[in-house]
Amino acid sequence: MTDTQKTAQLSLNGETYELPMFSPSAGPDVLDIRKLYAQAGVFTYDPGFTSTASCDSTITYIDGGKGELLHRGYPIDQLASKSHHLEVCYLLLYGELPTAAQLEDFETRVTRHTMVHEQMLNFFRGFRRDAHPMATLVGVVGAMSAFYHDSTDINDPWQREVAAVRLIAKLPTIAAMAYKYSIGQPFVYPRNDLDYAANFLHMCFSVPAEEYHVDPILARAMDRIFILHADHEQNASTSTVRLASSSGANPFACIAAGIACLWGPAHGGANQACLEMLKEIGTVDRIPEFIARAKDKNDPFRLMGFGHRVYKNTDPRAKVLKQSADEVLELLGVENNPLLQVAKELEQTALNDEYFIEKKLFPNVDFYSGIILEAMGFPTSMFTPIFALSRTVGWISQWKEMIADPQNKIGRPRQLYLGETARDYVDIENR
Numbered sequence: 482m483t484d485t486q487k488t489a490q491l492s493l494n495g496e497t498y499e500l501p502m503f504s505p506s507a508g509p510d511v512l513d514i515r516k517l518y519a520q521a522g523v524f525t526y527d528p529g530f531t532s533t534a535s536c537d538s539t540i541t542y543i544d545g546g547k548g549e550l551l552h553r554g555y556p557i558d559q560l561a562s563k564s565h566h567l568e569v570c571y572l573l574l575y576g577e578l579p580t581a582a583q584l585e586d587f588e589t590r591v592t593r594h595t596m597v598h599e600q601m602l603n604f605f606r607g608f609r610r611d612a613h614p615m616a617t618l619v620g621v622v623g624a625m626s627a628f629y630h631d632s633t634d635i636n637d638p639w640q641r642e643v644a645a646v647r648l649i650a651k652l653p654t655i656a657a658m659a660y661k662y663s664i665g666q667p668f669v670y671p672r673n674d675l676d677y678a679a680n681f682l683h684m685c686f687s688v689p690a691e692e693y694h695v696d697p698i699l700a701r702a703m704d705r706i707f708i709l710h711a712d713h714e715q716n717a718s719t720s721t722v723r724l725a726s727s728s729g730a731n732p733f734a735c736i737a738a739g740i741a742c743l744w745g746p747a748h749g750g751a752n753q754a755c756l757e758m759l760k761e762i763g764t765v766d767r768i769p770e771f772i773a774r775a776k777d778k779n780d781p782f783r784l785m786g787f788g789h790r791v792y793k794n795t796d797p798r799a800k801v802l803k804q805s806a807d808e809v810l811e812l813l814g815v816e817n818n819p820l821l822q823v824a825k826e827l828e829q830t831a832l833n834d835e836y837f838i839e840k841k842l843f844p845n846v847d848f849y850s851g852i853i854l855e856a857m858g859f860p861t862s863m864f865t866p867i868f869a870l871s872r873t874v875g876w877i878s879q880w881k882e883m884i885a886d887p888q889n890k891i892g893r894p895r896q897l898y899l900g901e902t903a904r905d906y907v908d909i910e911n912r
């Protein structure tokens with residue numbers, strides 16, 4: 482954080498207050514209002530944090546105008562085409578691309594932690610079979626703090642490191658177990674000879690009764706989905722993880738809080754909602770009807786997979802996924818997939834519509850991901866768990882950054898109170 486030497490002046494009730502400004506390495510200047518209440522006795526009001534930086538960070542940068550997403554400075558399209566998920570995990574966690582030796586060491590550490598405590602299998606069996614896998618995920622990840630006590634001391638850097646590696650390693654296993662449980666199939670143990678994405682496909686789709694061959698092209702597409710969801714600066718679930726962690730809660734509890742937040746349809750739940758919407762639309766001739774509904778202020782319907790708080794031009798992740806959807810469907814011999822046709826036509830129609838142009842609404846990461854995941858064989862209920870396992874590294878990197886920050890203090894927003902002022906209690910017979 483660089484001090485610009487610039488200040489802003491606030492005039493209030495005849496007094497003038499100097500507000501310091503910070504200049505980030507990229508992005509707009511930031512007004513420092515930390516002393517505002519102490520000096521001027523006023524709060525600021527910003528529901529949804531549309532103008533508020535809640536922390537400083539060196540992990541991810543988004544330029545919403547340009548449609549740019551950088552992790553530690555590296556553009557997402559370069560990472561998606563040249564890197565792989567565990568290398569991106571290393572980059573997010575430690576700040577630099579690893580050397581070959583560092584990568585090998587990191588991959589070995591993650592791989593050694595892919596199994597879960599055997600007692601957890603019994604824990605899973607307490608859930609109903611028809612539970613949504615996200616419900617199971619929230620519960621099981623929260624319960625990790627009961628199984629891995631030896632990595633819950635947040636003041637011990639080594640335990641923080643072990644918790645980070647455990648979460649990255651075990652989330653695919655837990656997500657796959659949630660899936661297997663929901664379809665009544667036996668849990669499949671991880672295979673450490675497979676890479677991260679191939680192992681996840683193996684745990685989801687293999688059965689003990691027969692050999693399962695992981696298609697390397699599908700594993701690559703899966704890995705790309707993981708990379709594209711790995712981090713996204715201070716989004717709702719990441720901010721939830723940071724806020725939960727600001728009280729000193731253990732990492733497993735904090736990540737469970739992040740998963741709960743991600744589940745909502747305005748955030749990670751949009752990938753499931755988007756595919757369900759595409760299915761409901763069904764054929765291209767029904768697109769105008771749904772576009773009209775999305776524009777109707779009296780209809781709560783929104784075009785799922787469209788719009789973003791930060792991107793106002795294009796979501797670079799959606800571009801990569803659109804291309805990936807074409808490749809995967811071609812590989813699977815379903816180029817004429819009707820959902821992909823509806824999606825492409827819907828995108829074109831919306832992008833040429835005055836409402837979407839004026840409000841700067843574009844396809845986001847959730848628009849094409851569901852089509853790829855469904856073609857791979859995942860049910861819609863698994864889309865958000867896959868987002869959660871991919872985002873785990875982002876949450877944990879931001880969590881580690883926050884704990885190590887000497888400025889870290891409990892998150893405690895203020896409010897604009899509009900309720901009753903003090904009044905005397907009225908006995909029940911007099912109300």
Ligand code: CMC
Pocket residue numbers: 529716746747748749750751775776782783784785786787788789790791840842845846847
């Ligand atoms: N369909 C129709 N209208 C929309 C949409 C949409 N998808 N998104 C925003 N608008 C309208 C909205 O009604 C509002 O209109 P007005 O100014 O007339 O009131 C205007 O655009 C601005 O929307 P907003 O809700 O104030 O913007 P926001 O930054 O608070 O919300 C959003 C961003 C992503 C929650 C929202 O665009 C949305 O609900 N999109 C659909 C859900 C979705 O795809 N979510 C995934 C987001 S990307 C991945 C992730 O974060 O997990």
